[in-house]
Amino acid sequence: MTSTVPLIVRLLASSVSVANRAGKIIRDVMSKGELGIVEKGKDDLQTEADRSAQRCIIASLSAQFPKVNIIGEEDNPDTEDEIPSDWIVIDTDKDILNIGCPSNLQGVKEEDIVVWVDPLDGTSEYTQGALMLKRDPWERWKMYLTHPFISIKWYLSLLQSNYGFLEHVTVLIGIAVNEKPVAGVIHQPYYKTLIGGEKKIGRTIWGIQEVGVGGFTPAPPPDALVITTTRSHSNPMVEKALQVMNANQILRVGGAGYKVLQLLEGVASIYVFASGGCKKWDTCAPEAILSAAGGKLTDILGNYYKYGASESRPNKTGVLAAVNNDLHSYALNRIPEELKDTLSKK
Ligand SMILES: Nc1ncnc2c1ncn2[C@@H]1O[C@H](COP(=O)(O)O)[C@@H](O)[C@H]1OP(=O)(O)O
Numbered sequence: 028m029t030s031t032v033p034l035i036v037r038l039l040a041s042s043v044s045v046a047n048r049a050g051k052i053i054r055d056v057m058s059k060g061e062l063g064i065v066e067k068g069k070d071d072l073q074t075e076a077d078r079s080a081q082r083c084i085i086a087s088l089s090a091q092f093p094k095v096n097i098i099g100e101e102d103n104p105d106t107e108d109e110i111p112s113d114w115i116v117i118d119t120d121k122d123i124l125n126i127g128c129p130s131n132l133q134g135v136k137e138e139d140i141v142v143w144v145d146p147l148d149g150t151s152e153y154t155q156g157a158l159m160l161k162r163d164p165w166e167r168w169k170m171y172l173t174h175p176f177i178s179i180k181w182y183l184s185l186l187q188s189n190y191g192f193l194e195h196v197t198v199l200i201g202i203a204v205n206e207k208p209v210a211g212v213i214h215q216p217y218y219k220t221l222i223g224g225e226k227k228i229g230r231t232i233w234g235i236q237e238v239g240v241g242g243f244t245p246a247p248p249p250d251a252l253v254i255t256t257t258r259s260h261s262n263p264m265v266e267k268a269l270q271v272m273n274a275n276q277i278l279r280v281g282g283a284g285y286k287v288l289q290l291l292e293g294v295a296s297i298y299v300f301a302s303g304g305c306k307k308w309d310t311c312a313p314e315a316i317l318s319a320a321g322g323k324l325t326d327i328l329g330n331y332y333k334y335g336a337s338e339s340r341p342n343k344t345g346v347l348a349a350v351n352n353d354l355h356s357y358a359l360n361r362i363p364e365e366l367k368d369t370l371s372k373k
């Protein structure tokens with residue numbers, strides 16, 4: 028049966044299974060307690076979970092789709108170590124295989140596809156979440172002292188948060204054809220639900236253009252204007268763009284994947300981030316799923332990003348995403364011209 032299913036649908040179905048496995052790796056690293064944090068740059072961390080989840084995703088997808096160009100966030104310095112055999116996922120999500128395929132994607136070949144992988148979006152929230160899992164206050168304080176760049180103010184705000192910010196962490200697998208995100212997966216390793224009285228952890232959201240979305244219950248935007256934005260990468264430009272939105276409420280959360288989930292689930296209406304910092308792997312999967320649900324993701328100037336393999340990785344001109352075209356235009360028209368100018372010269 029599998030061979031008659033179009034390639035793009037098989038790739039999406041495998042990405043769902045692989046993202047679930049990567050999510051389990053992320054939880055396992057956290058449970059072991061040794062995050063192996065490395066500072067890649069200013070406000071930019073990498074952990075053992077980022078490295079291992081990426082190895083799992085790239086090894087699994089390239090074993091099944093050897094000619095697909097897969098680009099991951101992490102450099103993976105330790106690629107010479109053998110990958111544990113249970114990290115190579117050969118399963119595929121059977122329900123996704125039955126979803127149908129838009130006619131313009133039916134003839135797509137492996138060589139036409141670029142997959143953008145963020146193995147762990149929301150790394151700051153993941154490492155800060157680790158602090159909150161330390162129940163012993165002395166152990167927690169010791170971990171804080173060795174954690175890169177958390178101010179005492181943040182530490183106190185973390186103590187007041189219930190579960191840290193682990194729900195903000197996602198695994199992102201975005202599938203692009205002809206430079207456009209056409210399908211994607213957002214996996215949330217720490218999402219908690221009760222199904223038939225039984226506790227479940229983790230969920231996987233998917234979308235494919237013209238077919239639709241799944242793995243969650245879509246909801247209309249809130250009546251009030253709720254904007255979602257960064258909690259860990261703000262700066263004066265980000266704040267300026269927020270001020271002019273005339274929002275009823277501003278939510279500050281981690282990760283591009285989590286913010287787009289808030290749009291999909293009716294928690295927020297617009298995502299505004301008027302700064303460089305996000306990269307192609309942060310926005311490819313969220314853009315694919317949001318547009319499959321009727322939304323729109325562009326830069327702050329209103330231009331779509333391109334996702335060809337040779338495109339530069341940074342999204343220098345920020346992110347503007349909304350649940351529909353009207354809300355996107357509303358936000359775009361409010362961004363001051365001088366801010367657009369400053370960003371486009373970066
Ligand atoms: N200044 C930055 N440096 C590094 N990564 C950034 C920066 N700004 C944004 N990002 C990436 O974009 C995602 C969304 O940004 P934010 O959480 O600030 O809204 C972050 O989780 C982070 O991805 P990652 O956690 O995968 O490194």
Ligand SMILES: [Mg+2]
Nearest residue numbers: 145148149309
């Ligand atoms: Mg990211």
